[in-house]
Amino acid sequence: xxxxxxKSCDIANGPGVRVSLFVSGCTHHCKDCFNEEAxxxxxxxxxxxxxxxxxxxxxxxxxxxxxxxLGGEPFDPRNQESLLLLSxxxxxxxxxxxxxAFTGYVYGRNLPMLPGVTQELxxxxxxxxxxxxxxxxxxxxLRFRGSxxxxxxxxxxxxxxxxxxxxxxx
Numbered sequence: 001x002x003x004x005x006x007k008s009c010d011i012a013n014g015p016g017v018r019v020s021l022f023v024s025g026c027t028h029h030c031k032d033c034f035n036e037e038a039x040x041x042x043x044x045x046x047x048x049x050x051x052x053x054x055x056x057x058x059x060x061x062x063x064x065x066x067x068x069x070l071g072g073e074p075f076d077p078r079n080q081e082s083l084l085l086l087s088x089x090x091x092x093x094x095x096x097x098x099x100x101a102f103t104g105y106v107y108g109r110n111l112p113m114l115p116g117v118t119q120e121l122x123x124x125x126x127x128x129x130x131x132x133x134x135x136x137x138x139x140x141x142l143r144f145r146g147s148x149x150x151x152x153x154x155x156x157x158x159x160x161x162x163x164x165x166x167x168x169x170x
Contacts, residue, residue, distance in 0.1 A: 001025075001047040001082035004038040004072060008058050014100040014127070014144060015169055016065030019058045023047075023083070026073035028104035032135040034146070038072040047082050056089060059097050066098030066126070075103040075121075077112050084117050087124035099125050104132040107153055108164065125155040127167045 002024035010020040025041030026033075037043055045051070059067055067090065074083055087099055101121075105111040107130045112118065122128065129144060130151050137147035144152060157165035 001079045002042060002044045003047050003051065004035070004044040006051075006055065006058075009064075010068065012144075013068040013070060013102070014066060014098070017063055018065055018100075019055060019067045020070055021055065021067060021086075022070050023072040023074050023076075023079045025076050025078055026071050026104065027076065028073060028132050030104060030133040030135070032138070033133060035071065041072075041076075041078060043072075052086050052089060055086065056093060059090065059094050064097070066100065069099075069101040071102070073104055074101050075105050075111055075118070077114055080112075080114055080117050080121055084121045084124070087121060091124055098127070100127045100129065101125055102129045106130050107151075107158075122155055123159060128153045128155050 004022040004024045007020040010018045013020050022035065022038055024038050024043040026039045029039060055067065058064065069083055073079065090097055090099060103111065107128055130153060131149045134147045134149050137149050139148050142148060152167040154165045154167040
């Protein structure tokens, strides 16, 4: 996996101050995408163990609430395994931090399910923001998403209930 960029203090992609990891590679090519350069899977830098170590160090301060995976497309099959490995480390070393992910896929409909990978990755998430960005449904007043078709899914509640439960800030 390659990554396009890392933001160490992001307040736009989830609650509180977060670290944001923008992965490279996306096949959705949504009209008016804010991050077109990240469509290319070879864009950016390789995601290495050193990058993972750096992310864990960025997440360590108490004022950082968690990490958000964006893209590109975090749930493209080429990106899932690296994000699963990172998520395992975060849950083991910093279990109090939240993990959010954005995807242009729709949970329960077309999310690519890799055996032994995707389900565990979903289990590590606190929130999955799903659905493609649709320019005609763009709404700047929405919190943590760009278009009204996108959902903020509470993954622990969704997995426990067996049906989509939307996230609401506590």
